Amino acid sequence: MELFYEEPYLRALDVNVIEKNEEYLIFDKTIIYPGGGGQPPDSGYFIGDSFKARIPFAKRENGKILHKYELIEGKISDHGKIVLDWERRYALMKMHTAEHILYRSIENLFNVKFQKVELHENESLLFINGNISIDDISRAEDLANSIVEKNIPLKFYYGNIEDVEDDVRIRKDRIKNEKIRIVEIEGFDKSACSGIHVKSTSEVGIIFVKSIKKSDFFEIKFLSGETAKNFIFENARIVRKLYLNYNIDQSKIEEKIFNSMTMNEKFKKDLFEISSSMFNFQLIEKNGKKLYYSDFPHADIRGVEKRARKMLENEKATVIYGNENDEKIFILSSELIDKELIKKIMEENNLKGGGQGNYFLIAVKKENFKKIFDELLKKFS
Numbered sequence: 594m595e596l597f598y599e600e601p602y603l604r605a606l607d608v609n610v611i612e613k614n615e616e617y618l619i620f621d622k623t624i625i626y627p628g629g630g631g632q633p634p635d636s637g638y639f640i641g642d643s644f645k646a647r648i649p650f651a652k653r654e655n656g657k658i659l660h661k662y663e664l665i666e667g668k669i670s671d672h673g674k675i676v677l678d679w680e681r682r683y684a685l686m687k688m689h690t691a692e693h694i695l696y697r698s699i700e701n702l703f704n705v706k707f708q709k710v711e712l713h714e715n716e717s718l719l720f721i722n723g724n725i726s727i728d729d730i731s732r733a734e735d736l737a738n739s740i741v742e743k744n745i746p747l748k749f750y751y752g753n754i755e756d757v758e759d760d761v762r763i764r765k766d767r768i769k770n771e772k773i774r775i776v777e778i779e780g781f782d783k784s785a786c787s788g789i790h791v792k793s794t795s796e797v798g799i800i801f802v803k804s805i806k807k808s809d810f811f812e813i814k815f816l817s818g819e820t821a822k823n824f825i826f827e828n829a830r831i832v833r834k835l836y837l838n839y840n841i842d843q844s845k846i847e848e849k850i851f852n853s854m855t856m857n858e859k860f861k862k863d864l865f866e867i868s869s870s871m872f873n874f875q876l877i878e879k880n881g882k883k884l885y886y887s888d889f890p891h892a893d894i895r896g897v898e899k900r901a902r903k904m905l906e907n908e909k910a911t912v913i914y915g916n917e918n919d920e921k922i923f924i925l926s927s928e929l930i931d932k933e934l935i936k937k938i939m940e941e942n943n944l945k946g947g948g949q950g951n952y953f954l955i956a957v958k959k960e961n962f963k964k965i966f967d968e969l970l971k972k973f974s
């Protein structure tokens with residue numbers, strides 16, 4: 594059995610180089626996992642008395658494990674020590690066991706099928722066929738964490754692909770070898786898997802689902818261990834701020850947010866209605882030409898535009914409108930707009946904008962809004 598399976602907690606190992614080329618090293622033995630089962634390959638260093646090389650990854654090729662290397666100092670000799678990026682590897686071991694527990698929890702509760710997994714040290718992705726709700730995921734999370742707490746040892750053994758039992762999670766279409774490795778969490782899950790795991794479920798610490806999303810498959814983003822704990826604390830602190838600062842009953846936060854969002858939508862609609870129906874423009878009339886304008890800072894600009902267009906259906910005029918919060922000024926006219934008038938102001942003030950025919954839009958920073966608005970009024974009146 595390979596050493597990363599036999600001794601998954603080994604962080605350093607004395608080795609001999611048995612093959613070497615410009616890019617890769619092959620050792621007589623190794624603790625660098627070459628990746629597989631959704632788990633990325635390990636990284637680490639190869640260090641000797643007079644040299645140091647980075648091993649960014651390893652890969653399996655024709656039954657051999659090839660270690661990519663990048664020399665940092667000295668000249669590589671045939672003997673040295675492999676030192677694993679242990680924190681990363683241990684995080685991946687926890688993640689991998691977390692994935693087995695989480696997936697089995699979901700499958701035990703809901704009608705879903707495993708698709709694939711992408712393990713990373715900080716957050717991982719589980720893809721399933723099927724659909725589950727936010728409340729469903731909470732139930733699965735509870736089950737998963739109860740398995741973590743039970744501190745069940747993991748067992749690893751090999752079997753033939755033909756004799757594999759029905760309760761083993763396996764993608765036979767993806768298995769290349771006759772012999773398969775089975776990872777068992779006793780009484781809970783059996784899975785054909787080539788990955789590196791922790792020795793007991795409690796080592797995972799905690800499992801937390803960060804998000805769920807329907808893509809081609811159903812995507813579940815999850816965290817484990819320290820990362821999960823930090824994320825939960827961070828979120829709990831945000832919630833605490835909400836209920837303390839706004840004096841909301843903690844259990845009613847969701848309801849309160851929902852209500853205020855609904856109210857906000859209603860206010861937006863009302864504002865649009867008011868802006869498009871009751872709103873009055875101011876008028877400058879010179880030499881028989883009419884210039885309407887509005888720079889009311891709280892107007893709904895789409896509502897104002899609707900009102901302006903309606904007005905121009907019935908009379909010959911130009912309308913200039915905008916509100917400083919949107920940082921835009923609009924010019925709408927019943928006739929073609931003289932672009933030369935606008936161009937000059939834009940050039941002098943280094944502004945961006947554009948338009949065609951009887952419509953023009955200029956982007957204006959809030960602090961310049963009043964000044965530019967007044968200049969446009971002067972030009973057009």
Ligand SMILES: [Zn+2]
Pocket residue numbers: 630689693784785786787788
């Ligand atoms: Zn696995």
